[in-house]
Amino acid sequence: MTAEPTPTVAADGSGDVLRVEHISKRFGAVRALNDVNLHLVQGEVLGLLGDNGAGKSTLIKIMCGFQIPTAGRIVLEGQEITLKSVDHARSLGIDTVFQDLALINELTVYHNMFLNRERTRFSLLNNRSMRRTAKEQLERIGVDLPSVDAEVAKLSGGQRQAIAVARAVTSNAKVLLLDEPLAAMGAKEGAMILELVKDLKRQGQVSIIMIMHNYGQALEVCDRINLLQHGEITFDKLAKDTSVQELNDIVIEEYRRALAEREKSA
Amino acid sequence: MSEITERSPQAVSPPGGPPAKRVPGPLRSALNLLARQREATVFVVAVVLLLYFGIKYNSTFVSQTNLANLLSETGSPIMIIAIGEVFLLICGEIDLSVGFVYTFAPFLMHYLIDFYHVPVVPAIIISLLFGLLVGAANGFLTVTMGLPSFITTLGTGFILLGLTLTTSHAYPATISASAVGIGRWIGAAPWSQFIWAVALTAIFYVVLTRTKWGLYTIATGGNQLGARESGIKTGRIKYGNFMLCATLGALVGLQNAFYTNTIDPSAGGFQPMFYAVTAAVIGGTAMLGGQGTILGAFLGSIVLATLLNGLNVAGISANPLDIILGAAILLAMIVNVRLARLRAAGRN
Numbered sequence: 370m371t372a373e374p375t376p377t378v379a380a381d382g383s384g385d386v387l388r389v390e391h392i393s394k395r396f397g398a399v400r401a402l403n404d405v406n407l408h409l410v411q412g413e414v415l416g417l418l419g420d421n422g423a424g425k426s427t428l429i430k431i432m433c434g435f436q437i438p439t440a441g442r443i444v445l446e447g448q449e450i451t452l453k454s455v456d457h458a459r460s461l462g463i464d465t466v467f468q469d470l471a472l473i474n475e476l477t478v479y480h481n482m483f484l485n486r487e488r489t490r491f492s493l494l495n496n497r498s499m500r501r502t503a504k505e506q507l508e509r510i511g512v513d514l515p516s517v518d519a520e521v522a523k524l525s526g527g528q529r530q531a532i533a534v535a536r537a538v539t540s541n542a543k544v545l546l547l548d549e550p551l552a553a554m555g556a557k558e559g560a561m562i563l564e565l566v567k568d569l570k571r572q573g574q575v576s577i578i579m580i581m582h583n584y585g586q587a588l589e590v591c592d593r594i595n596l597l598q599h600g601e602i603t604f605d606k607l608a609k610d611t612s613v614q615e616l617n618d619i620v621i622e623e624y625r626r627a628l629a630e631r632e633k634s635a
Numbered sequence: 636m637s638e639i640t641e642r643s644p645q646a647v648s649p650p651g652g653p654p655a656k657r658v659p660g661p662l663r664s665a666l667n668l669l670a671r672q673r674e675a676t677v678f679v680v681a682v683v684l685l686l687y688f689g690i691k692y693n694s695t696f697v698s699q700t701n702l703a704n705l706l707s708e709t710g711s712p713i714m715i716i717a718i719g720e721v722f723l724l725i726c727g728e729i730d731l732s733v734g735f736v737y738t739f740a741p742f743l744m745h746y747l748i749d750f751y752h753v754p755v756v757p758a759i760i761i762s763l764l765f766g767l768l769v770g771a772a773n774g775f776l777t778v779t780m781g782l783p784s785f786i787t788t789l790g791t792g793f794i795l796l797g798l799t800l801t802t803s804h805a806y807p808a809t810i811s812a813s814a815v816g817i818g819r820w821i822g823a824a825p826w827s828q829f830i831w832a833v834a835l836t837a838i839f840y841v842v843l844t845r846t847k848w849g850l851y852t853i854a855t856g857g858n859q860l861g862a863r864e865s866g867i868k869t870g871r872i873k874y875g876n877f878m879l880c881a882t883l884g885a886l887v888g889l890q891n892a893f894y895t896n897t898i899d900p901s902a903g904g905f906q907p908m909f910y911a912v913t914a915a916v917i918g919g920t921a922m923l924g925g926q927g928t929i930l931g932a933f934l935g936s937i938v939l940a941t942l943l944n945g946l947n948v949a950g951i952s953a954n955p956l957d958i959i960l961g962a963a964i965l966l967a968m969i970v971n972v973r974l975a976r977l978r979a980a981g982r983n
Contacts, residue, residue: 435864456866471861473854475925480850485866493845 385444386411386576387432387463387544392441394427401427403600405441409544414570414577416591416608418584420620424600425580426468429548432578433465434458446543456485464542468549470533474522478514479503481521482536506539507532511568527558534565538575545569547579551586563590584613598623673919674931676974680917680967681937688945696948703825708894710940711828712737712887716911717918717932718839719880724915725843726869726876727856727924728777728784730908732792733884736766737903739799740885741892745808755814759821759889766885769795770878777877778870784877792905799900808898815893822890831890832933835883840929852876856924884908914939917967919975938967 387409394402402424409415419425430436432443434452442449445461452458455465472481479496480487482503488495503517512531514524521529530550537545547566551559567590569575581587587594588608596604596619604619688696695701716733723730740762747758769791776787810818822828843849854862855869862869887907892898916922917938918931942963946956 454866455864459866465864467861467864469858469861469864471858471864473857473861473925475853475857476850484850484854484862487847487850489847492847493841494847494850496845 384410386446387578388444389428389432390442390444392428392431392438392443394424394431394436395439400600402431402438405597405600405602407595407602409576409578410593412570412573412576413592414566414579414590416587416594417578417580417597418582418587418594418616419597423597425597426548428597429465429546429578429580432458432544433463433546435465459540459542462541462543463546464537464540464544465546466530466533466537466548466550468552470529472521472529472533474520476521478507478517478519478521478524478532481532482506482517482539484536486540507535510535510538510565512565525558526554527561530554530558530562531565534562534569538569542575545575545577547577549580549582551581551583559586566590584616587616588613596620673975674928674934676971677918677931677934677938679974680970681934681941684938684941684945684967688941688948692945692948696945701944701948703829705940705944706937707826707829707832709943710936711832712891712907713910713914713936713939714832714933715835715883715887715890716880716907717914717936718835718929719876719883720908720911721915721918721920721927721929721932722839722843722852722876723784723880724912724920724922725856725924725927726852726873727859728873728877729912730770730773730788730877730880730884731785731905732769732773732788732790732795732908733880733911734903734905734908735792735795735799736769736881736884737888737891737907738900739795740765740888741898741902742799742803742808742900744814744889744892745811745898746802748811748814749808755811755817759814759817762889763882763885766882767878768881769885770881771874773881774870774874774877778873796904803898803900805900807900810892810896810898815896818893821886821893823893823896828890828894831886832936836929836933843927843929848872848875853925853927856926858925910939911936913964917964917971919971939964942967 385408389405389407392402392405392407393400405424405428407415407417407428417425417428427436431438431452434455434457437452443452444450445463450461452461452463458465471484473484476484479500479502483499488498488502490498500517507514507517512528512535514528514532521532524532534545534547534550550562550566554562563586566577566579569577570590570592579587579591581591588611591608593607594604594611594616595602596616598620603623604616716737719733720730743765744758744762747753747761748755753761773784773787773791776782776791777784815823820827822831843852851862851867851869851872854865854867855872859869884903888903891902895902911932914935915927915932916935918928918933918935920927920932942960946959946963951959
């Protein structure tokens with residue numbers, strides 16, 4: 370496990386699978402993102418941290434094609450792309466697991482895994498083929514489920530998250546965006562998801578950006594940490610070069626500064 | 636209850652084991668089937684009702700004329716409209732206007748043939764396409780303008796009613812002689828409506844359970860945001876289902892006109908729509924979206940038609956009939972809900 374490859378940050382960005390350059394986003398008068406630059410190295414797991422309202426979800430929504438940035442550009446594998454929709458981003462290889470997971474409770478596990486890329490024969494659903502593949506894929510990435518025929522409504526939070534991640538991974542995504550995969554998850558289930566992410570990292574097929582809140586968990590699973598504060602990236606370090614203490618200090622310092630500013634203006 | 640709650644593993648175990656592991660008898664297999672299949676509960680209700688009326692009033696009830704009346708004349712309009720309502724209910728919408736498409740479509744055919752000298756077949760096709768148009772309007776108001784479909788379709792329904800009454804001066808019309816021949820295929824022949832109903836039920840059963848359209852309809856009603864995030868065009872799904880429902884309404888309107896050989900401004904309206912929604916819900920379709928079954932709606936239609944027809948055969952006069960019908964619907968639904976609860980218990 371110690372032999373895990375540490376992605377190296379090339380100065381010219383040639384090792385980057387995804388680059389986000391000078392991205393800004395306004396909602397009317399509100400500036401959600403302000404000249405954000407972010408890069409994702411091939412095969413790495415990037416932790417995106419920051420307080421509520423810092424703009425993390427907005428940034429994810431822009432990278433996945435759900436929202437269009439006010440300014441800036443996105444470069445995927447050296448090519449500038451303009452994302453028109455989530456579907457479009459997905460077809461280019463950027464897949465997203467949203468906080469709400471986008472799972473359909475009323476459908477089976479395998480229908481969910483193949484949602485919007487169903488296999489058909491003579492325009493009828495090829496359930497047998499989807500079922501078999503879903504089972505194989507879940508086994509391969511080590512997700513344990515009672516049955517792929519189960520309705521998703523009957524599964525636990527961790528299992529649901531795992532299905533959503535598995536769905537994204539098995540769509541041959543190059544870049545996987547995980548929006549707070551550990552939110553509202555018990556210790557055991559959170560550990561299961563972290564293991565899943567580590568497994569994916571080991572397999573090295575996909576590069577991952579994860580929004581997280583828990584610094585300890587972030588340092589455990591991520592190669593690199595970016596900190597987003599009031600719409601700007603203020604911190605970019607390899608996980609091994611930083612600590613929970615340092616991250617805490619930065620955020621608390623920022624909080625004190627904001628507080629002091631508010632008192633001054635009051 | 637315990638018969639159902641302890642399921643499969645015991646049921647398939649060999650005989651001679653401990654007393655808890657019983658041999659699967661026919662009753663037990665039946666209960667197991669009941670436990671698995673959503674449509675099984677309404678099937679039981681339908682069979683019980685048919686047996687009741689069949690045994691009690693056998694010669695009159697089981698006669699071919701009466702069965703044709705029950706299944707074709709009374710049941711089929713409910714079955715066909717229910718197909719459209721099931722798709723709409725599953726994707727989280729409802730169509731209250733469908734009965735007024737039913738009312739107007741045959742008038743449109745009549746105007747086209749008799750006033751504009753359009754040949755019969757194109758006139759029928761245009762009347763069906765008119766259903767598509769109304770469905771598209773319902774879709775536009777609901778999906779694009781963001782009105783709740785309950786209000787949208789109430790509004791378009793009244794507009795259609797007004798349109799019918801204004802253009803017809805509230806007088807019935809007769810089917811023009813040139814249309815009588817093809818009319819037999821559409822609905823005038825004794826069993827033709829039922830054949831249409833069975834064929835459409837079979838087709839849309841497959842559409843709902845085995846095609847992307849069906850899957851996306853469920854996804855749209857089950858989790859609209861999630862479906863959209865997965866790239867499903869939920870608006871398009873809703874448009875399509877509104878158009879399906881209204882077109883089926885137009886078809887039923889034409890069928891009824893041909894069957895009765897008259898185009899009546901008081902035909903259709905809210906009643907067939909409410910019967911269809913009732914049949915869908917009795918059959919196991921959720922009013923809140925995400926779940927529903929075409930087969931269940933078909934069986935639910937049979938339940939309703941059996942009640943309507945059976946109470947008639949039983950000689951209950953017109954005025955108190957609705958009291959008994961209402962009570963019977965509630966009773967059928969209570970039985971259904973209880974059985975569904977047993978089914979849920981059986982599954983866990």
